[in-house]
Amino acid sequence: MPIVTIKAVRGVHDILPADTARWQRLEAVSRQVFEAYGYKEIRPPIFERTELFARGIGEVTDIVQKEMYTFEDRSGESLTLRPEATASVLRAYVEHGLHVLAKPVRLYTVGPMFRYERPQAGRYRQFHQLNLEAIGENHPALDAEVIGVLMELFRRLGLADRLTLSLNSIGDPACRPAYREKLVAYLRQNAGRLCGECRERTERNPLRALDCKKPDCQEVLDTAPSILDALCKECGEHFARVRQYLEALSLPYVVTPRLVRGFDYYVRTTFELLTGELGAQNAVAGGGRYDGLVQLLDGPPDPGIGFAVGMERVVLLLPPDAQDAVPLALLIPLGDKALVRLLPVAQAMRHSGVTVEVGYGVRKLRNELDRANRLKVPYVVILGESELEKGEALIREMGSGTQRPVPLDRLEAELIALGGVGRGAEPPSEVR
């Protein structure tokens, strides 16, 4: 190895072959679930004008203030690698007039996000999200639907019983300011028992003080006024109906009045899917309603709701794949003549969608068999001088060690017959 090696940038990581099967499974199941609910994929670019995120996420949020990958392109324009997907999706929604479609417009997207944070367990600078958005409808049944999609995804992944759904309503511009005042008053009253940061938050962003983890602050916050008692009539009713629909769908949840989220744009319903298995990074997914955001991005006054799933965190929870896909057979030619005869056989099998590997005819049979053993292939085809003379090849079953001659012109058909039994193209995996 050279003295100076180029390594991956801090906080980003390679997804290696040993893990890609899990990733592919997660993506496949997600698409199945989302599309079953009528959501269509959209693929926005991974960078946008910086202004889009500044406006959409909120100028005073941590993400915008200190976590964005922002750079100037050669024309001097300020661009930013997306730290989240919703702003991009809504920008595309407005830009291409998708609001004329039958509402709600149901969209999802899958891909990398970028945030400049200190890497940690389950937290990366480039990470991947599944994002789902339902735009143009404010009926509480849509809130329940979106949460239902999320829960169905995790049910299909077999993870539902290891996660809990936290649910809250954070009101809207009609009622939140009043609550904010009450909370600030309470926090000021008890400022002496709060940590320094929470005292700062009291003035700058009081809602964020609610999820401070320090025990002393928790104690103070336990008796703080609850947002749920301060909701206006409309918000209270909306929340009650969301709960009613979730119950109708038998979806368990825990009302968490102190659940606040990092983006400014959320109103009313907010939710998180939490796990106890990932250390400090306990949120596997999060989302909420964002009525008003489309308008903020120069679009029509369409309401919306959506969620994001952290794929790395899900993958960490998924059990490792039981078994790698292995080729059906290793074709072992002994010598170049045999190689020439086997190459088209391999090609034909691959045309049929059956995976095989071919040796190069230069190694000893012993070593090739040893290799076949380690590849865990169930069958091996041996073609040497004597077989060539007789116009046949040997098919050896590695498990039993038995082998039988097969006429060369029947070889391909025989192998495909062997591969037809539960091998080759796997049906879409139904993950329990």
Added chain:
RNA sequence: GUGAGCGUAGCUCAAUUGGUCAGAGCACUGGACUGUGGCUCCAGGGGUUGAGGGUUCAAUUCCCUUCGCUCACCCCA
């Protein structure tokens, strides 16, 4: 951005109070075994011990700096 712990072969890890300490296992390639594997034995490739500097007769070991990893704060997916 703050704090703590840790960086030795592709992987997992050794190396007495600084003194043959640069090693083992796994993996890889080959040989023992002229065309029949899973066992065993043997051999080989691969490291300026993360990088740079300092202390010392001598540094993997001690000190400083730096980079990276891990965990926590913070934030969130």
